Amino acid sequence: MPMEALIERIVREGQGIGRGVLKVDSFLNHQIDVALMDEIGRELAGRFAGHSVTKILTVESSGIPVACAVSRAMGYLPVVFAKKAAPNTMVEGVYSTDVKSFTKETVSTIRVSRKYLQPTDRILIIDDFLAYGESAMGLTRLVKNAGAAVAGIGVVIEKQFQGGSGKLKEAGYLVESLAVIRSITDGNIEFI
């Protein structure tokens, strides 16, 4: 079920660009509306209540404020964000996997320290966007590498026409999206 306040916001401020890019820089990807994040956090938390989530996993950067808002609404579960670069303070063992970006036409390696994913964990994967599903699939691989379980995948905006949600559901994952976009054509955004 879509989140009305979010859809209204996308309609008002979102910009469709080229072949399938949605720009929501005014509240999600560059400027952040923290009040809206808190509503989004409560909404996503509600969808995964009863799934025995122990930890929230996202990827830098735009997933972080969403993941923190979900954590707050789920009793302050720990958040872990996968890193895209290998910082000099990340020296111990890591789980890593390569993730392709269709929009940027790049491949990046995402990493999580082994100590922050345990076999007993039930991980809720959170992200801002679900497009081709490469990022979310990459995060599920990190969880599997740790021997942990994926409790589900929650995203703010799903671009259904790019196939990621279908791929994740086929792989057996529970996917929840607060706004589902059917198409972006000539700047026109059509929701489901």
Added chain:
Amino acid sequence: MPMEALIERIVREGQGIGRGVLKVDSFLNHQIDVALMDEIGRELAGRFAGHSVTKILTVESSGIPVACAVSRAMGYLPVVFAKKAAPNTMVEGVYSTDVKSFTKETVSTIRVSRKYLQPTDRILIIDDFLAYGESAMGLTRLVKNAGAAVAGIGVVIEKQFQGGSGKLKEAGYLVESLAVIRSITDGNIEFI
């Protein structure tokens, strides 16, 4: 005045590495303790109350959860995070400046869309760490380029021995840090 709960946490979980690196991956830079973030947010908000802040500016990635927590404690002020890479959806005019990282020995360009910094803004700059001050100085340059005012600079952890806070205060900025570290030697962290 230092924030006791934060200092206790650094003492318990922080790791001094090499010549001046502090690793706090378990609650700030990789795994995030959102409850602690909220306390940090309230503490930093209190230090800048009465400074007529209109917007919070940080830089991706670890500054984002801190900035969002401060926003929540200041009546949901908008947060803007400067980006380190030029994404394909950031096409319009930007303010940009180069920032050196002493620890990573790299120079990166940080960018903010012009439309999210207005001449009427009074900007509170928020970051996780203040070391040599390169990142914070870079953010002040972006604010100045926009003709906006810097209301102050608030950071979670200041490594005073690396000189950034001194430099920023000399330039006339109000700097508030919740934990101030005098030295890191052979893994031993000494606080002020």
